Amino acid sequence: MTNLWRRLIFFGVTFGMALCMTEGARAAGDAPANPLDAQRAMGYLKQVCELGPRPAGSRAMIAQQELLTKHFEALGGQVELQAFAARNPLGGKPVPMANLIVRWRPEAKRRVLLCAHYDTRPLPSSDPNPRARRSGRFIGANDGGSGVAVLMELAHHMKDLPPDLAVDFCLFDGEELVFTEGRDPYFLGSTWFAREYDRDKQRGYVYDAAVLLDMVGDADLQIYQEANSVSWPESKPLVDQVWSTAQRLGVKEFIARPKHVVRDDHLQLRNIAGIPACDVIDFDYPAWHTVRDTHHQCSGESLAKVGWVMLEWMRQPPASRAEEP
Secondary structure (H helix, E strand, O other), X not given: OOHXXXXXXXXXXXXXXXXHHHHHHHHHHHOOOOOOOHHHXXXXXXXXXXXXXXXXXXXXXXXXXXXXHHHHHHOOOEEXXXXXXXXXXOOOOOEEEEEEEEEEOOOOOEEEEXXXXXXXXXXXXXXXXXXXXXXXXXXXXXXXXXXXXXXXXXXXXXXXXXXXOEEEEXXXXXXXXXXXXXXOOOOHHHHHHHHHHHHOOXXXXXXXXXXXXXXXXXXXXXXXXXXXXXXXXXXXXXXXXXXXXXXXXXXXXXXXXXXXXXXXXXXXXXXXXXXXXXXXXXXXXXXXXOOOOOHHHEOHHHHHHHHHHHHHHHOOOHHHHXXXX
């Protein structure tokens, strides 16, 4: 190879690398930046998990309620504990429960609802180890903790929302106080919340939409559209908006096609309260209902991406949140 050819090849390679770097920098500059703090969100998840298992009525649940009340109030939220009691699946006294509601701009009449459950299942009922299924320690990092962590991080950004937007967070208790399938009911907190909302005809406000966040922290995040949410005519525009928001942001973990039919808290919001609702859930989670559901299976980046999609969805003009884009 002659020196001339060497020089031409060197020039071509150098020019190509410079061009790629320039285009990459330009693309990075054009891409919106996620304002949510992934490291802080992961810190919140670890903080919740350090409380241990948090089934309804437990000391750890009470500690979690105190932790969250302090957190949300410090950031300007108005916190309410919506107390109720439910039958104890093991017999004995009823189990005291409470949905934790956080209101932002509580005086507004038109509102949206972001929600998650914050209890954990009593036992890791799907663990491959029979002994663990009977007496294992279920931390519930993704299944319970991840939605809590996203809302804790989102609370830092509520002051930046449009002035015409009012939001409530609701953390449902008793989503899965289930020891025996077919005997013990699911969705105790969301059922109570939905009935109270439907019963209170003088409440003076209405929810235009509700988004449920459940199992959104998986390090290998894949969020398909939930089939029930897609099938409801009043909720389908909401699903389309959330996933189109993710697409606009470049959050590829939101996959715009249905995959799973999931029974979850959003059913109560829609069927009892009449609120257009959708479920944002990663149901393809190998550690589901096992002792492996710890923060080690989760990612702060996943939490921040889900929170970012929610934040940008809420920033849309009010009319577009209730209409098909």
